Amino acid sequence: MTPSGKNTKINGANSQIWVVSDGTAGMRLQAIALGDALVGANITNQTSLADIIITPSCWLRHLPRLVPFLPKALLSSLLGSIATRLNQDKPAVIITCGRRMAGTSIALNHLSKANGAGTRTIHIQDPRLPPHYFDILIVPQHDPARGPNVLTSMASLNRLDKSKIADAANQLGDKWTGLPAPRVAVLLGGANRRYGISAIMAKDMAKRLADFATKTGASLALIPSRRTPANLVAHLTAALGPLPYAVMDQAENNPYPGILGLVDAVIVTSDSVNMISEATVTGLPILIAEWQSETGRIGAFHDAMMTAGHIAPLRDHLPQKGFAPLFEMPAIVKSVLARLDR
The missing domain is CATH 3.40.50 (Rossmann fold)
Structure with a gap:
């Protein structure tokens, strides 16, 4: 190859x-x-x-x-x-x-x-x-x-840059471009070597993301990964109810990374260093949704990225300004x- x-x-x-x-x-x-x-x-x-x-x-x-x-x-x-x-x-x-x-x-x-x-x-x-x-x-x-x-x-x-993201965004279909503004991409990770994702953790994450959408009026572009528990997507779509959202179907062309060129902010679950790193190329607000308090090397990574202004914890509001982009x-x-x- x-x-x-x-x-x-x-x-x-x-x-x-x-x-x-x-x-x-x-x-x-x-x-x-x-x-x-x-x-x-x-x-x-x-x-x-x-x-x-x-x-x-x-x-x-x-x-x-x-x-x-x-x-x-x-x-x-x-x-x-x-x-x-x-x-x-x-x-x-x-x-x-x-x-x-x-x-x-x-x-x-x-x-x-x-x-x-x-x-x-x-x-x-x-x-x-x-x-x-x-x-x-x-x-x-x-x-x-x-x-x-x-x-x-x-x-x-990672291989992403703004040009590649923009090119991929131009290929997105109506399912994604039709989402009302403000749009927020949600990059969902899952179980990893440090911890699994219990049913309670999945329900809590679904509630937190649905509450964010309700309070901010944002539509959510849900992008699960191979590690994302199936019950999380089910809990999340149920919690969102009538709110505007779209979820990636595993049978369709992956909207990532083009979705990063369409949205106003990105939520990333705390488990994935790679997904967080890729998202910070954009300079968009990158909001971290914790499964649990992260410690050790990944905790140190979060602390450094937050101190440098590249990411922030997920709260109940949508930041109005972009964050410092990171393109190393x-x-x-x-x-x-x-x-x-x-």
Whole structure:
């Protein structure tokens, strides 16, 4: 798969950029976003972007600290068929994301160097490993990793910009454009590694969103995700009753991200860093509907984003002014290219 038809030239050689993942959507899409942006940063049309999905060895997943000390033959065995492809293709850059892929990135890095290929590795998110295991490490600014090869971002990396959103908005049908103003998109997440969504939580969220629509007079564009409990959508549509709304049918074309170019504000459930990050590109009011009080890394992410003026908690009114937009990719790409040139 090649997510972009454009090509680029890395370090003066005709070569590939690889995105290597285990297929986990949130991680894979961040890595593709960076790869696509690197491709788009140049106009030399020399290099392709390859999207490669593998099943990482359990040894690489669970014991990444041992990888730098493993012999070449064992690294090749643990990597499987991608090791052969690495030696054949000799990609200029390999991008991975998430702790589950950290060991694979380290193994690919060491095997490439052992073969004299000179492939550079970029890993996204803090793997809780020494940064020098990677050529470039990109971590959320609220995570502790720091070093000369470490770049930080406030939000998760994504491919959205205002131009892409506007183009997609122009393709929306009457179901969405016919909603009366003010319009508010509601991006619904769901169960995650931190907590499940109980029936009571779903009912409470439905009531909160219906109360918001009643008090603000807003029509709601409801966009569930694959993680959204079916009972939440049922509770929500029942609670909204005669109020104006539209809900995405899984059989129809996804109105996202075009819906972001149609609405006056966006509500996002608190569980998804990626959905929040994408929405902040718009500069619209981004309102966070909490399932429960968020703690740890995601709590720190919310705090940083609120302090910077990108998001706010969901209240019973619609903000009249836009929020500070957040579009980090150009600066990230510039810093990555500068380090690749060293």
